[in-house]
Amino acid sequence: MKRRTVLTTGGLLAGGALASAFTSEGARAATGKPVFQLMTPAATVAARTDRRPVAGGVHDPVVGRTFISWGGQYENGFVQAYDHRSRTWSEPLQVTDGENDSHNYPTLVQARDGHLLLIVGMHNSGTVVARSARPHSIDGPWQVRTVAEGAAASYPMPFRARSGEIFVFFRETTKTIDPAVPSDTRPMLYLRSRDHGRTWESSAAITGAPYALGSTDRTDNLNEIYIGQLRYDPGGHGLPERAHLVWTLAGGGPSQHLHDYFHKDIHHAAFDPRTLRFHGPGGRGLGVQLTDDEQEHECKVAVTPLVRPADLKSPDYIQLVGTTANGRPFTVWSAADGTGLWHVYVSRRLAGRWYTTEVASGLRTREMEPVAGDVWRVYTTRDGEPGIATYLLVPGRSWRPEATIATAKPVQRIELIAGFRDPARVLVTGASSARDVSIADGDIHVAGLTWR
Template sequence: MDRRDLLKAGGVLAGSALMAGGLPGPASAARAVNFRVMTAATGVAARTDRRPVAGGVHDPKAGTTFISWGGTNEDSYVQAFRHGRWSAPLKIIDGRGDSHNYPTMVQADDGHLVVVVGMHNGETVIARSPQPHTIDGEWSPRVVAEGAAASYPMPFKAANGHLFVFFRETTRTVDPSAPTDNRPMLFMRSTDHGVTWQSSKQLTGLPYVLGSTDRADNLNEIYVGQLRHQRRPERVHLAWTLAGGGPGQHRHDYYHQDIHYAWFDPDALTFHAADGTDLGPQLTNDEIEGPCKVVVTPLERPADVVSPDYIQLVGWLRNGRPFVVWFTRDAALGFHDFASVWTPRGWQTSEVATGLRTREMEQIGPDTWRVYTTVDGQPGIATYRLENGRRWAAETAIPTPKPVQRVELITCFRDPARILATGASSAREVTVADGDVYVTGLA
């Protein structure tokens, strides 16, 4: 049985593959792209499980770019870049020694920076900058009860200025009788720049907005790989995979299966399928197994054959059709990279590359996205162009002194501060923080 037998895209066999692995060479003359790499902080970054969401923002009023990252014990730090210089790292939140407790950052319409940390199955901690348009001053983190039992915060600012944070709830934290693999998605919203919050339970009257509690295979854990806010028309795109104990057992993150997609309307608080169908304020198992299904994969352990990774990237084309970039990994076959695009015939999937971790991407044309990738153990970031969610081509290599672990596009970026690239620590323990913090953009 080969990979075409194992992998099915919405019931349609995956398309042909264009293989590419390793770092590409210099860009061609027609696509010459030169990146400048800055080291914001040296030898201070710890291992992190951060998703490619909300690593930093550019503030046009202050002419300053702000970033956040995790240091020793996954303590949260912020930095500012202005007039070609980086401020010293400023610690604002204790991380309690858990690689999941990473900071994410948005900027409210009143100019205050809002940093959000989900304390891995515990509380949500919010810190607002003491003053608008700057990180200076004494930050005062506080626990927000509306974000109880939270992991993997994904904040964004809606067009009307409301702040949202999607997060995954570990239900057993609030209900000890719940199985360990009941972990649905919720959100909380602030209409006053992050000062006070309401949970999705309060806003919708529903226990969760995306997930399930009663699947026969116990895949009741949601791993959202990425959330991406589209301004016009306003949509919040989400891609995710399922996890859980599997048939006959309740175990956290034992199996992974399938790729899914939906978009969220932050005004109406409703979800929609790729074809625009209104699915209401809650995506239950019927929607997950129906209109939200992108790719069917076998029930496998993480890192086994065609088991989806924890991170998926999501984008859209000029005609409004969404696409998802995702990868699988295993010890024998390595990494395999896929692109799945919505078409009038349903989701169509192609294997586009091998050997790459797809870390983040950005739209650089109506139907063209730049994908940032890394190769395990190698310094540098490789960029590729993905056209129409199908055609994959090497673009250029961005050299970094050390390997990179995570990449996040900076919101409203201004070059040369386009992406935040957190260097890989030499150890899995967060007590070892010797990775660099890089910021790069067009020179």
């Protein structure tokens, strides 16, 4: 297809070829053919889920096991373990109750003491944290409790910082706490634990700011934050530790208060877990609370129209974020046109400006991972069709097909497994046949790479 530049806050991207500075996997990507192996730990068990591509699983090198989490019938939270030595999967273990809501998906992170933490935002209600009975294991009765500091929470995004502290970003539905607040006021806060998930503090208590990111008084009522992805980068090699965030705004629009009616614009910022401060795409410090003025003037990546093309909310709920080898951020995101066709855009930061280019159409971007240098692998699906297609991306330079992963049924979500070890690289949640989460007939897959 012809490439064109649209919806940009900068100008045209330069063309070019794939970068040549590849590590071993990058070299194989350039000279060999990647082949994905697909395992199915659990069949016909997955419900519809609104999960973001964050914290689907972790690899634990201490015991040589990979742990995954997924939402089953009623969106109940399940975990499973893969033993890399015996190449076998455990039976699914239910840990949490999803209360029949597709938003109540589980996320998984491992504390420094080896205990696994399953974290669920109970959609406008509370935050549930389950801690495994034993370190490095899913066995035994998990300790499950509601964390009062995470009130009115949806969409948890956990990560473990270099310090061992655990952070969980979540969106607050403020109307749950104060019924007088409009339904489309939904800023972001976070939780922090310094004792491996036993106790928690809220960002409001830590910093004194009522929220960490967002707004409450926009004239267009776009006071809802939809973070598409949080990507934790431990830093090193001269680059700082950061959690990169990409998001779009939502709300009723200028004439009404309605939840999630419009979506608009793409934004990026980075969070420093050491200082608790946000940073703009150019590295400028923005303090412990990221305000609407800073969203508009420091963090805006691309401008999109305030319309509902073919009655779709656009941009898409999932946006992806990464950085190049020199630490410059880029985002991959999708927006629909007037016919309802999805288009994929790549926005990169260069010389203090954002440049956005369309790279594909008809695809939904689900997840991505760094391959080598500035090369990233992007996982995509097509609505209603089985299978996954991967592409190799060098932001601002190239986008080319790489491999396909065959699945018997369509796929709804893909999450990179933290610290993955092949053949357990990505968690793939198959689409259920119904929106009603009492029906759970999607497949749970895990895919990994081999080479020819």
